[in-house]
Amino acid sequence: NVTAQVGATWSENFTMLEPHHGLDISNVNHIWLLHHLSLPTINHQLTFFAHSWNEHRNGPNPSRAPANMFYFDTLVHGVHGHALTADLSEEELEVYGVDWEGLYDDTFLHSQRENNAEETGWTSWLGQVGPPEHLNEVPVESPRGPF
DSSP: OHIIIIIHHHHHHHHHHHHHHOOOTTOHHHHHHHHHHHHHHHHHHHHHHHHHHHHOOOSSOTTOOHHHHHHHHHHHHOOOSOOOOTTOOHHHHHTTTOOHHHHTOHHHHHHHHHHOOSOOOOOOOTTOOSSOSSOOOOOOOOOOSOO
């Protein structure tokens, strides 16, 4: 639904910018400007969609919106999920929920080698304070020019 109600329109608009208005998708200045102009509106539309979706009515019962169903079912059935046992040590919490089979999957390991050139080895967050030494980022270069 999010693709049909939000994404498809933006996809069509962006696709039409290339042949009709000279958008060059390999030009970082064009991409930066596209992000600068479009992202606030796209984010606003996605937020509106999420709020609307959580309040939309399901079926003939008008009080059965997803948000309402979640709160009611939690009240009736209690909170579900996996509760942590209170007796886990810090070392056990460090690896709680790790998918060991997935961690050693050949496809995953290949992707790690291809996309992470820097060899950092195995690290732990135990005992560390402040942000991690290396943070992920998506650089968006400022356009070069008079504006």
